Every structure is written in structure tokens, then in C-alpha cells.
Amino acid sequence: SQQGEEDPQALSIQEGENATMNCSYKTSINNLQWYRQNSGRGLVHLILIRSNEREKHSGRLRVTLDTSKKSSSLLITASRAADTASYFCATESTPYKYIFGTGTRLKVLA
Amino acid sequence: DAMVIQNPRYQVTQFGKPVTLSCSQTLNHNVMYWYQQKSSQAPKLLFHYYDKDFNNEADTPDNFQSRRPNTSFCFLDIRSPGLGDAAMYLCATSSRAMGARRTEAFFGQGTRLTVV
Numbered sequence: 001s002q003q004g005e006e007d008p009q010a011l012s013i014q015e016g017e018n019a020t021m022n023c024s025y026k027t028s029i030n031n032l033q034w035y036r037q038n039s040g041r042g043l044v045h046l047i048l049i050r051s052n053e054r055e056k057h058s059g060r061l062r063v064t065l066d067t068s069k070k071s072s073s074l075l076i077t078a079s080r081a082a083d084t085a086s087y088f089c090a091t092e093s094t095p096y097k098y099i100f101g102t103g104t105r106l107k108v109l110a
Numbered sequence: 111d112a113m114v115i116q117n118p119r120y121q122v123t124q125f126g127k128p129v130t131l132s133c134s135q136t137l138n139h140n141v142m143y144w145y146q147q148k149s150s151q152a153p154k155l156l157f158h159y160y161d162k163d164f165n166n167e168a169d170t171p172d173n174f175q176s177r178r179p180n181t182s183f184c185f186l187d188i189r190s191p192g193l194g195d196a197a198m199y200l201c202a203t204s205s206r207a208m209g210a211r212r213t214e215a216f217f218g219q220g221t222r223l224t225v226v
Contacts, residue, residue, distance in 0.1 A: 098215050
């Protein structure tokens with residue numbers, strides 16, 4: 001069964017704007033990860049946040065985690081056309097088992 | 111530099127004809143996964159190997175089997191493909207060795223399976 005639900009399902013923004021995606025999950029987790037998938041390709045790991053962390057940054061990415069609400073958000077700042085992709089959260093509740101959310105399709109218009 | 115390699119990228123098979131998808135890795139990771147991803151959906155975990163230990167998901171159909179003859183290779187066998195099995199199949203690896211710094215999953219580019 002799917003662990004995570006993401007919203008919005010689809011997001012369309014202008015280049016330079018920020019993009020925020022949210023992920024909610026159902027059970028307690030060890031960590032939560034965000035992945036990116038270009039159309040028809042494999043997934044690429046972006047960032048991992050552990051259950052005892054609240055915020056993490058990597059370049060233009062900012063991830064927050066609220067374990068009390070069982071939710072996470074991914075913020076991409078100053079978006080570029082090349083950021084157009086699908087973004088998935090994945091939770092690890094059982095060791096080394098990653099369950100993916102439904103994904104957000106991001107389109108950045110040049 | 112490819113680390114998780116899936117062959118072929120595109121596979122067409124006939125309804126009911128057994129098909130095997132291949133995955134190899136150069137990362138020496140001890141965990142290997144197979145995910146099924148249908149159009150515009152989340153990747154769905156089918157099963158994974160921790161070393162030689164096979165772990166099947168409860169809702170993975172019996173039609174799907176897997177083999178891992180050694181650390182580097184893992185195969186997905188679909189015994190009798192149906193039209194509903196058409197999807198992207200993604201192989202991934204992760205390292206759970208003691209002291210592993212990075213525990214995220216590394217994915218191959220996927221094999222897109224078409225059933226005719």
C-alpha cells in the first residue's frame with residue numbers, strides 16, 4: 001500500500017518563482033527522502049531528512065519535516081525550466097524499504 | 111559511469127509469453143529492489159533482496175518472480191505477462207553495510223515493458 005500522498009498533483013509556475021510540494025504519510029518513519037524523475041527516466045535522489053531533523057537545505061532545495069503532522073514539504077527556490085519533472089517523496093519506515101508517494105508533476109515555464 | 115544499469119530500455123513481449131528484465135550494479139550495494147511504475151503513478155515496490163534474502167511484498171502477484179545470482183545482478187521474471195503488466199520497471203540499489211554513509215536508493219533508467 002502506498003505510504004505517501006502528495007499535493008498538489010500538478011504545479012505550473014513561471015521561471016524564477018518558488019515551487020512548494022507537500023507530502024503526507026501514515027506511519028512513523030526513520031527518514032523521508034525526495035526524488036526527482038524526468039519523463040520516462042529513473043528516479044534521482046535529491047535530499048534525505050531524518051526523523052529527528054526538522055529542516056534541511058541543499059542548494060536551491062529546502063525540505064521540512066513535521067513528524068507530529070506526518071508531513072514534509074519540498075521547496076525549490078528560483079525555479080528553472082530544467083526543474084520541470086515529477087517529484088516524489090519516499091518514506092523509510094521499515095529498514096531499507098522505500099515506499100513512494102503519489103508525486104507532484106512540476107512544470108516550469110520559461 | 112553508469113551505476114545501476116537496466117537492460118533493455120524497451121521491451122515488447124507477447125501476452126502470456128515469459129519475459130525477463132535485467133539489472134546490474136557497479137556500486138556493490140547489498141540491497142536491490144524492483145519497482146513497477148504505471149503511467150503517472152508512484153513507483154510500487156514489488157520485492158527486494160537484502161543480500162541473498164528475498165523479501166516479497168504482500169500484494170505482489172505470483173506472476174512476478176525475481177532472482178539474484180550474485181551481488182551485481184538481479185532479474186525480474188514475469189511468467190505470463192498480461193496487458194495490465196505493461197509499465198516501467200525500475201531497479202534500484204541501496205547500501206546497508208555497517209557504517210554506510212549514504213543510504214538512499216540509486217535507480218536505473220528503467221525498462222519500459224509493452225505487452226501486445
